[in-house]
Amino acid sequence: MALEFAYRQPVKIYFGAGKFARLGEILDELGLRRCVLVCGRHFAPTAQQMQQQDGRIVAIFSEVEQNPQLSGVEETTRLCRTLQADAVIGVGGGSAIDTAKFAAAIALEDGEPIAYYRGERPFPAKRLSIIAVPTTAGTGSEVTQVSVISHVAEKRTINDPAFMPSVAIVDPELSRSVPPRTTMNTGLDALAHALEGYWSKNHQPISDLMAVEAVRLVMENLETAYTDGDNLQARANMAYAALLGGMSFALPKTAGCHACSYPLSEDYHLPHGEACAFTLDSFVRINADERLELLCRRAGLSGTEELAQRIGALKELAGLRRRLSELGEVDLDKLARDCAAHGLMANNPVPMDAAALRAMFAQLA
Numbered sequence: 001m002a003l004e005f006a007y008r009q010p011v012k013i014y015f016g017a018g019k020f021a022r023l024g025e026i027l028d029e030l031g032l033r034r035c036v037l038v039c040g041r042h043f044a045p046t047a048q049q050m051q052q053q054d055g056r057i058v059a060i061f062s063e064v065e066q067n068p069q070l071s072g073v074e075e076t077t078r079l080c081r082t083l084q085a086d087a088v089i090g091v092g093g094g095s096a097i098d099t100a101k102f103a104a105a106i107a108l109e110d111g112e113p114i115a116y117y118r119g120e121r122p123f124p125a126k127r128l129s130i131i132a133v134p135t136t137a138g139t140g141s142e143v144t145q146v147s148v149i150s151h152v153a154e155k156r157t158i159n160d161p162a163f164m165p166s167v168a169i170v171d172p173e174l175s176r177s178v179p180p181r182t183t184m185n186t187g188l189d190a191l192a193h194a195l196e197g198y199w200s201k202n203h204q205p206i207s208d209l210m211a212v213e214a215v216r217l218v219m220e221n222l223e224t225a226y227t228d229g230d231n232l233q234a235r236a237n238m239a240y241a242a243l244l245g246g247m248s249f250a251l252p253k254t255a256g257c258h259a260c261s262y263p264l265s266e267d268y269h270l271p272h273g274e275a276c277a278f279t280l281d282s283f284v285r286i287n288a289d290e291r292l293e294l295l296c297r298r299a300g301l302s303g304t305e306e307l308a309q310r311i312g313a314l315k316e317l318a319g320l321r322r323r324l325s326e327l328g329e330v331d332l333d334k335l336a337r338d339c340a341a342h343g344l345m346a347n348n349p350v351p352m353d354a355a356a357l358r359a360m361f362a363q364l365a
């Protein structure tokens with residue numbers, strides 16, 4: 001088949017230990033003067049210190065929850081509008097960055113956030129600058145136009161060009177304090193991004209290259225980052241793997257494993273990374289083909305079976321849930337139906353209907 005693709009990567013990326021300390025210079029470079037900083041509660045004291053030292057941080061919203069809520073977007077948007085901010089800085093895991101993206105996208109208009117959330121208003125072309133600073137090595141949100149936001153019982157994944165960060169500052173030092181279990185969850189999410197971008201029906205050559213390298217780096221560093229969180233080399237390699245993982249799926253989008261992660265998170269409350277990890281080894285076996293074998297060999301593995309087994313071993317090491325019996329009362333038919341109905345399932349290279357998914361989950365009983 002003739003080589004053909006369209007590739008785009010619009011985010012300016014600063015990578016390296018200590019890079020976050022250069023935020024001021026980066027704001028200078030972009031001419032930004034009035035920034036709202038979004039973070040989780042644990043980062044609030046640092047954010048307040050930053051605000052005292054740099055008058056360009058005009059407000060802080062530090063109430064971001066694990067599953068970011070539309071109410072957080074509403075509050076951040078209100079701050080941006082009343083303070084006439086020119087940028088939103090999201091510091092944290094996917095939650096803080098996704099909240100920052102949404103608020104920055106709508107801050108220059110006066111519509112209610114819910115109207116954009118429901119799709120009643122389109123996201124405008126003009127928006128505030130978005131500076132994404134990931135503190136976990138996983139979501140890749142710093143290089144994608146995806147924002148996952150919850151409202152009451154609903155969890156929406158919104159994919160819009162308005163959400164693409166202007167700048168990503170990836171500083172591995174920031175991931176040093178991430179606890180082991182979160183390190184494993186987010187690391188396996190990064191692995192899932194790379195594999196899903198690679199096996200997505202929309203895969204393309206430049207993204208594939210990054211996927212191979214991300215898989216190699218996760219396989220060589222995740223266990224060390226989990227067992228020895230102070231190992232900055234392993235942290236840096238995982239931060240780079242997560243960045244590459246994000247870029248691997250930014251254009252091709254994810255597939256079956258992520259499709260299943262949504263019902264697993266919503267109905268059985270698994271954190272995103274653990275929800276992806278739950279079916280990742282199953283999908284490696286289901287999607288195994290010549291292309292995936294090639295990725296495995298290029299990533300330093302003997303083949304797909306070794307990849308699947310090592311994912312299982314990593315989950316076991318961290319005590320992640322691996323069986324449906326660990327999730328409480330599971331309605332197998334509903335779970336299979338909900339996974340099949342998710343839009344991302346259509347990207348899976350092997351067609352998976354509810355019956356095929358039921359069979360997959362039955363093996364995890």
Ligand SMILES: [Zn+2]
Pocket residue numbers: 139189192193258272276
């Ligand atoms: Zn993910």
